[in-house]
Amino acid sequence: MPSRFTVTTAILLALAATGARADTIRIGVNEPLTGPFAASGTYVVNGAKIAADEINARGGLLGKKIELIVEDNKSNPTEAAAVAEKLITSDKTPVLMGAWGSSLTLAVMPKLIDYAVPMLVETSSSGKITTSGNPFVFRISPPSALEAETFAPMVAKLGMKKADFLVLNNDFGRGAAADFGKMLKDKGVQVGLVETMDQGAQDMSAQLSKLKASDSDTIMITSAVDQLVLLFKQMAALGLKKRVITTGGSQNPDQIIAQAGSAADGTMHLTTFLPWLPEKTPDPQATERFIAEWKKRGFAFAGVTESFRGYDGIRAIAHAIEKAGSAEPAAITKAFWSVDFTGLNGPIRFAKAGPAGKESGQSKPDVYLIEIKDGRVVVPTL
Amino acid sequence: MSVILSVDHVGVRFGGLVAIADLHFDVREGEIVSLIGPNGAGKTTAFNVMTGFLKPSQGEVRFRGTGLAGLPPHAITRLGLARTFQRTSVFPDDTVFDNVMIGLHRQGAAAPRTRLLDTLIGRTGAGERRLRARAEALLDWVGLSGRAQEKAGALAYGEQRLVGVALALATEPAMLLLDEPVSGMNASETRVFVRLIRQIRERGVTLLLVEHDMPMVMEVSDRIVVLNYGRLIAEGPPEAIRNDPAVIEAYLGQGSAARRAIAEAQQSADTREAAHA
């Protein structure tokens, strides 16, 4: 069982970490390994490990091996803050990666200021993360506003007239509804209903019945993969046949195809990675290498849409450490600004975001629109 | 003497089951009255109605002229009507002394607001010392001083009964309802208890008992009220009740235990008459 294997590895690593080893450069990884986001967090950690092993195989950084200290934040913001504290003060990691969900990342952020340690944010999409004036935050995932901006040119081509929203009732979902809603209005598309659903909710037929009765042509959905599977099945059951576009980057199309079957046919998804068509990614060789290694380790292919973030995250951190020339938090923070390489989902270089003087770093990844057709992922021609 | 408690055409029904059909009697101040009847006659139900644990389906109970309808049990206690319980008569996890201290709850209620404040800042105060003295006096009075520091739940059954009485007396009632106070007591304990009942009356407390021990009932009561199948079938002084054909009939209809009870009652009366002669 892959997840079990990785968790055991994580413990072994954590155990190893308790013995002080000055000959390694430690990177703290703060991810949800239990709780509702356990699956995604585990994928990210596995991706991170591939990057770490790759770097170490090439001889490490600054003449030292890198070492990931992986901690579980239990999908809980309080725990995420506590874990950050432990990683920084107890394990003395000079840089962190985390913490998957926006609420988790937001909880960690004050700790970064307290201890002046930088963190690479690999998944969270809330706008707040880069606009609240935290100069220790560097994000490679797109906030929903950026996602909406990249999607804007496709709106007219899709022929959208009126869109309803069905979003997760949290920062992730509501943020997406706000940003996409604004963008759509600017493009002359009407915005109808904005329905929400709770994170753990399993039966959305009430919301879907309402959406079915509305006169819009498109439903924009923001949620994680498990709920998307449920939604597509329930839409099929209700005979709800409208254009569906999902956002947020946690969709995992392969899992959708495997679990929702033909119910997912025709659905469209905005993603930040194209593992199905490596030749269309910004760095095809790297993509293929990563996917090959992922499969070699016995992980399900479906996980790559999450795990590539962990992979790119650690690579970005490695670039920063190399540029910094030392493994000190202040030097790494400064060096993040000069990181510039091509990640699996586009160039990784940080632009300033947020209030002047204490800007956070935001990279601008590529966003792709894909469609599920006959059980396969295709890039629709618009 | 004036009426202290009047039960005015009270009826209790549980769904279709009639527990009390139409109960009507008075207790006068200073009396000792017993409520008797075969098992299931509705005696405990009557007690529960009088003390607010049960709402009657019809009729009303008045205590010192105040209607008790709708009053919760603790409010009725505060009017001066206290009771004991048939089965569980103590706070089992507390010491006997603390049991009585809990019973003195109302006596400590002089000025609740300032008291709560005193409590929080830690002033125990004179009030608390006075309560402890009261508790000691009450225990002494029922003869349990030696047991004061024992857990009430660990006492013998008869002693638990006494704790129950001390608790009820701690509320300084004008009238006390005793629910089968001597059941489970041996003969000598019962004798002591009868003396205690008389002493309670001497303090000016009116008593109403539910009891199965016929000799005891006959000995202690001024008046007896007999219930059967939720109906009042006889009322009067012990001698009259003992010979009432309706009462004998009611008890004959029951099992052998009840018959033995009535036989004992008659026997005890005979011996007492013999003693008088």
Add this chain to the structure above:
Amino acid sequence: MDQLIQHLVNTLILGGTYALLGIGLTLIFGIMNVVNFTHGALYTVGAYLMYLAVAALGLNFFLALPVAILGGLVFGAAIERLLLRPFRGADIDTTMLVMIGAGIALQSATLWIFGGVAKAIPSPFPEAPLQIGPVSVSWLRLFVLGAALGLIALTYALINGTKLGLAMRAAFQDADTAALMGVNVRLIDTATFALGSSLAAAAGALLGPVYVVFPQMGGLAELKAFAIVILGGLGNVTGAAIGGFILALAEELGAGYISSGYRDAMGFLIIIAVLLVKPTGLFAKAERIG
């Protein structure tokens, strides 16, 4: 109007499984006086057993269902034997805490064994829904409703028509008297807990294919089961059955016409409202005191 009809159909479909969940919980409370905090975990176990049987063992869908239900029965019996029996005579709070401990352990064990990634159980029913006028219902959900109603009927028959049921009803009225009359109360306890657990597992096994299967799926189901049981009156089987449909109705209409964000709050608001108006539940009979 079409929307309303669709909501009512959804209610019916959802209500069947809610009722199933509620009945299992209320039985255990009524007969054993145990607030079963493993109910949600057993619901999860039922769903994973179904997944194992269908996806891993390749069993036929209709064969896998009884296997999962039987598995729930065995799990329930084991929990009663290993965890509840040593606490016989303990107060309701203690057994409740034992059940909380067992629930935590069971749920974490499923996470440990199966990992956090949700699993889907393939169903043999066609994807295209049954379309009647403006209303659509999936075949799978129709089957689930039928199966749930069938199981409820079976439970009723068991309670009202068998010797075991008679003994259970006797224990429900008064365990001490039942014991005096020769009823093996220990066996009844095991049977009751196993039955209640198998109903939870059945709900999980039926809903697993409808939704997806993941370790935390039981948490919300458990809270809803509590709501249903309170609605119907603790220990009242018929009340729980009706309570299931009422909760489903409230959720559907609440989400459909008020606000979908508060959908899951409906159940709890109902609980509070019911307890204010009729604290013993909507369908409780008058209780005898004294």
Add this chain to the structure above:
Amino acid sequence: MSRLLPFALLAGLVVLPLGLSASPYLLNALITTGILTIGAMSLNLLLGFTGQLSLGHIAFFGIGAYVSALTSLGFDVEIGFGTRVVHEPWPPVVGFLLAILAAGACGWLIGRLSFRVRGAYFVIVTISFAEVVRLVALNWVELTQGPLALTGIPAISLGLPGLGTWTLRTKLQNYYLVLAVGTLCYLVIARLVASRFGRAMRGLKENESLALSVGINATRTLTIATVISAAMAGAAGSLYAHYLRIIDPDVFLFSTTVSMVIMVVAGGKGTLMGPVIGGLIFGLLPVGLRPVMAPEAQWIVYGIVLIVILYVMPRGIVPGLARLAPRARPARAPVL
């Protein structure tokens, strides 16, 4: 001997940080454990001394956290009919006091509403209340920021206007603040339990009919107990908000209530020291387990430890050990 235990423990907790100053992580664990322990102590007032199990206790904690956070952050919400409520930020200390008041008021409400029902019903009413409050915190985004979390909550600062203020930013300061509040709560509970009011609570727990029959007003007593208990939980919630400086609707998670219940029951419900000992053990257990086992396995152990404690020491650790100790005093004798 056991009379000295609380003093010894307090002394130990006062000097403990001197040895720990090198490890902010452990200090952090102690602070959160301390805050949860205050919650457990408040829960014990209800569960241990009146016998009412509040499984929605986290609601009071969370309400305290939100009230305190919103008081010190300020807000601007529309409450319908075009009316806006605008609140300018007040000092965190005011937030702390308002948190106590607000949580106490909610306790009063719940007490009034739900003491018509007891036992299993009370349990489920309290769960429902907590769940409704959580959903409100999640959905009333304009006020609570919903799942976006309230961030930037200021640290508690002590002091008077004009005399300057002292802001508790460091862990050590927060540690002593939590210890002080915890000690105060302990003293209040100890006083309360030994008083006439405490006797009334015990009476109701041990034999409710008898308690009523000696004139104890059940609803009033239980409601007051709930108010005090809720107010303390609110204080703990406020400390939590100002220490972590971020709160989100997850503060209302059912699992936190379960943790508090475990602390109370394992330590010994109805004893003064029980929740403290239970709180320290179960609060620090995850810290101890973290390096040695997988997170899922930790929770399995947590569940099993709970069952084993209930089986071996059904009344909890403190009474269990008191029984083992020679010349044990009656477990409930009020200390201090």
